[in-house]
Amino acid sequence: MSGQSFTFLPLSYAARPPRVVIVAPHRDEDWVQWTAAALARLSAMWGCSGSAVIPASAVGHPAVERCLAHSHPDHVMAYGPSWDTFDTLYPGSIEQMLAAQQLSGSPGADQFQKMVRQHPWDGPLVREAVTTADALRSRVSTNHHEEHVQCSHLFDHDDVRDLTPLAAIAAVPVIGVPRxxxxxxxxxxxxxxxGIQAQTTGTGGDVSAEQWREAALRGAESPLLSQLHPSAPDGARAVRSHEAGRCIPVTRALQRPDRIVVLGDQPEDFALAEVLRQTRGEVTWMPWEASVSDMWLFPGRASxxxxxxxxxLSVEETRRHIDARWNERPVRHTQPAEVESPFEAVDPLDIDLNHPIMVVLRDAWDQPRSLPASVEPDGSLQTSxxxxxxxxxxxxxxxxxxQITLTAGNHPVPPLDVLGSSTVMATGQNPWETFVRAADGGITYWSHRYDFVPSGASLTGTLASPKLAWPGIKRILHIAASANDTTIRSSxxxxxxxxxxxLLGSRTALEALAASPGWPLLHRFTQNTPKNDGPEHSRWTLKSAVVLSWEAIVAHDDNTWNLEARRNQIDQWTSQGVLRRGLILGCGHCPILEFYPLAEISQSYRCRRCGGENQLTKSHWRPAADEPRWFYDLHPAVLELVVNNGDVPLLATRYLRNQHWARQALVCEEFELLKSGNRFVEMDFALATSEDLWLGEAKSNDSLGNSVRERQREAVKLMEGCALVGAAGLILATAKPQWSQATVExxxxxxxxxxxxxxxxxxxSLLTDLGTNPKLTPLPNT
Known part of the structure; x- marks a missing residue:
């Protein structure tokens, strides 16, 4: 245990229903009915308000899968319909099956048909959905250990051991659209x-297409639900409302994002709206040709x-569609001509998915917890x-x-797919006690034990209580790189x-130094500083180093840094080892002057060059005086950092960690990526937040190279480096007011x-004007 330190890890605890993605089987012409059947089954489960149904053909669409990756589902499951559901979609199917087996009209046929209706229908469509769900599960982080999947199917008429029915949780009556x-x-x-309920009686009659459209635009606020259920009791809630499951949506966003409208009547359009609803909250799907009246429902709904x-649809088609409706507004001629359209056509791949909502149990979220944790050499924490x-x-x-979700404000865990259960479990933890994974910026696990639980076990014996690990950023990078046969090493x-x-005690202290008046003072220890910019004999350029006296430090031109503050800073640096206090001494045996720190000086000292013994006498110290003068020498590693503009990446990460989305980010200093043992690219910093991993390149100039080929080569290496560790973003930082246009292009x-x-x-993202007026902007799309 020697050398190991301990800390207390402050945690935020939340209990929540599982997030589920259901892959629905279908054929192109009947995808609506199949999707409705799957949604009806999901609507009966607790957590349906934070889960999604995806038609099988929409899986694989880039925008849909991007949204799915950001939603971090706990389960990806294939919907398995019963024969009863199949017969509802294709009336007469059971009778045809019975007739084919010559069972129609036979004794016991009714009983046999009743049994068949409860039995799963395993047709080709279902098998295709299972294959699709399996492939999707392999691409997103879900509850599984090695090759064992916790929950892979959601059948009609089956009790799912790992999912709770909504009826078991709801404290109010729930109603939905009849299937x-x-x-x-x-x-x-x-x-x-x-949401959808399976019952078909007690409704308010037929509903016109116009009524469905108005209801879809109004969402949960529509009065149509009460019209469909005129006998619904007071206080009834829609099955897919958060309130029905005693839940609420929470997010880390500072403000509500813009509302999103999804156009198109294809399965992928429904899937996009369905998944965006789970990450953004405010989403409307319009699978019909919008009218002017439709357009005017939106501006009053959100600011x-x-x-x-x-x-x-392409972005251009979407823009033409929405502009045409906007230009048809009846009052346009009475308004100023410069009125700006409240609609913006965007590519679904460009929608901001940061800070997704998380549906949590209303009475069990943001609860404080604390655990003692050991600090590993790489910055990882293991709970004791x-x-x-x-x-x-x-x-x-x-x-x-x-599900239980634990987040640590000062130690986020980016939800990368490669951070499997072994990464977030402490050494020696039973991997089968529960399903553990990285999600929601922290660690989530299944509430109950999954391994052997004896009959009559106590509450403590049935609930999971795993020991967890919070990987440091160096371990995160190592694991992510290893998944792509790449290695990481410090540059x-x-x-x-x-x-x-x-020396300083933390990365934060180092970043603060780079932004302080102390950094320009450290530059005076470099060889390229003018020799005659202070009092005589206050600065000496020796063969091994440049040393300064207190007089040179006083002469440093900075009106904002008073002498008392400088004195305190010098004393602190000498105690930390950043500076070494000593004397300039010569040798009586050879012609050399050297700086000797206090630790090497006594009444006698040995020359570093020739080894000769010398006495600490007036003839040996410089400058010549009755008493020696103290000088200060800068630590060699610190000197090289200063000489090589090491303040630029420090200023970059300091600025980024002052942004609300990265205030508690984990930061890693410069490192190299190696492929087949050969250095491939060097990154100046890495930043791990609760949602993403970012890599950064920082320069004092404004270009990635002097030629087109050099700039292209550097851009390729930087982007490929991000891909090798699964980084979602690349930050280009410079001390210049802006990056050169050639580099941006x-x-x-x-x-x-x-x-x-x-x-x-x-x-x-481009980070510019570091040290003066930094600004972070996304790279303009071309």
Whole structure:
């Protein structure tokens, strides 16, 4: 245990229903009915308000899968219909099956048909959906251990051991759209908001297409639900409302994002709206040709612009569609001509998915917890004790199953797919106790034990209480790189920064130094500083180093840094080892002057060059005086950091960690990526937030190279480096007011080329004017 330190890890605890993605089987012509059947099954489960149904053909669409990756589902499951559901979709199917087997009209045929109706229908469509769900599950992080999947299918008429029925949780009556009425895209657009129930009686009659459209635009606020259920009791809630499951949506966003409207009547359009609803909250699907009256329903629903997108239409088609409706508004001639349209057509791949909503149990979220944790050499934390098992208020461990999510404000865990269960479990933890994974910026696990639980076990024996690990950023990078047969090692610059971090005590202190008046003073220890910029004999350029006296430090031109503050800073640096206090001494045996720190000086000292013994007498110290003068020498690693503009990446990460989305980010100094043992690219910093991993390149100039070929080569290496560790973004930082136009064009061209080729392409942001007036802007799209 020697050398190991301990800390207390402050945690935020939340209990929540599982997030589920259901892959629905279908054929092109009947995808609405199949999707409605799957949505009806999901609507009966607790957590349906934060889960999604995806038609099988929409899986694989880039925009849909991007949204799915950001939603971090706990389960990806294939919908398995019963024969009863199949017969509802294709009337007479059971009778045809019985007739084919010559069972129609035979004794016991009715009983046999009743049994068949409860039995799963395993047709080709279902098998295709299972294959699709399996492939999707392999691409997103879900609850599984090695090759064992916790929950892979959601059948009709089956009790799912790991999912809780909504009826077991709801404290108020719940109502939804009768499944038999959802036969059109308009009806499905409304059912997406409120959910579907299987019953077909007690409804208010037929609903016109116009009524479905108005209801879909109004969402959960529509009065149509009460019209469909005129006998519904007071206080009834839609099955897909958060309130029905005693839940609320929470997010880390500072403000509500713009509302999103999805156009198009294809399965991928529904899937995009369905998944965006789980990440953004405010989403409307319009699978019909919008009218002017439709357009005017939106501006009163939310402030600011609305983003209009589509998975089946191009951005240009979407823009033409929405502009045509806007220009048809009847009062346009009475308004100023410069009135700006409240709609913005966007590519679904450009929609901001940061800070997604998380549906949590209303009475069990943001609860403080604390665990003792050991600090590993790479910055990882391992909890020393298991979290005590507990049952949140409103839940019953014998009837209900839930997810536990733990987030540490000062140690986020980016939800990367490569961070498997072994990464977030402490050494020696039983991997089969529960399903653990990285999600929601922290760690989530299944509430109940999954391994052997004896009959009659106590509450503590049935609930999971794993020991967890919170990987440091160096471990995160190592694991992510290893998944792509790449290795990570500290670069020379990174090693120098690590030494200075150790001297100062933290990366934060090093970043503060780079932004302080002390950094220009450290520059005076470099060889390129003018020799005659201070009092005589106050600065000496020796063969081994440049040393300064207190007089030279006083002469440093900075009116904002008073002498008392300088004195205190020098004393602090000498105590930390950043500076060494000593004397300039000569040798009586050879002609050399050297700086000797206090630790090497006594009444006698040995010459570093020739080894001769010398006495500390007036003839040996410089400058000549009755008493020697103290000088200060800068630590060699710190000196190299200063000489090589090491303040630029420090200023970059300091600025980024002052942004609300990265205030508690984990930061790594410079490192190299190696492929087949050969250095491939050097990154100046890495930043891990609760949502993403970012890599950065920082320069004192404004260009990636002097020629087109050099700029292209650097851009390729930087973007490929992001791909090798699964980084979502690349930050280009410079001390100049802006990046050169040639560099911006090269970055844009390379990113677009990677997108067209189907290669991972990081989001790129430009950080400029470091040290003066820094500004972070996304790379303009071309």
């Amino acid at each position: 038999a009425l959802v036969t059109s895209v308009e009806a499905l657009a409304y059912a997406m908001h409120v 600011g612009h609305m983003q209009v997108t589509s998975a089946s 004790l298991s979290l005590a098992a507990e049952v949140p208020r409103g839940l019953d461990p014998d009837k209900h199953r839930w 020379p610059a990174g090693k120098r920064a690590a030494i200075m971090e150790r 090269t970055l844009s061209s390379e990113r677009q080329g990677r997108l067209r080729a189907g290669k991972p392409a990081p989001q790129i």
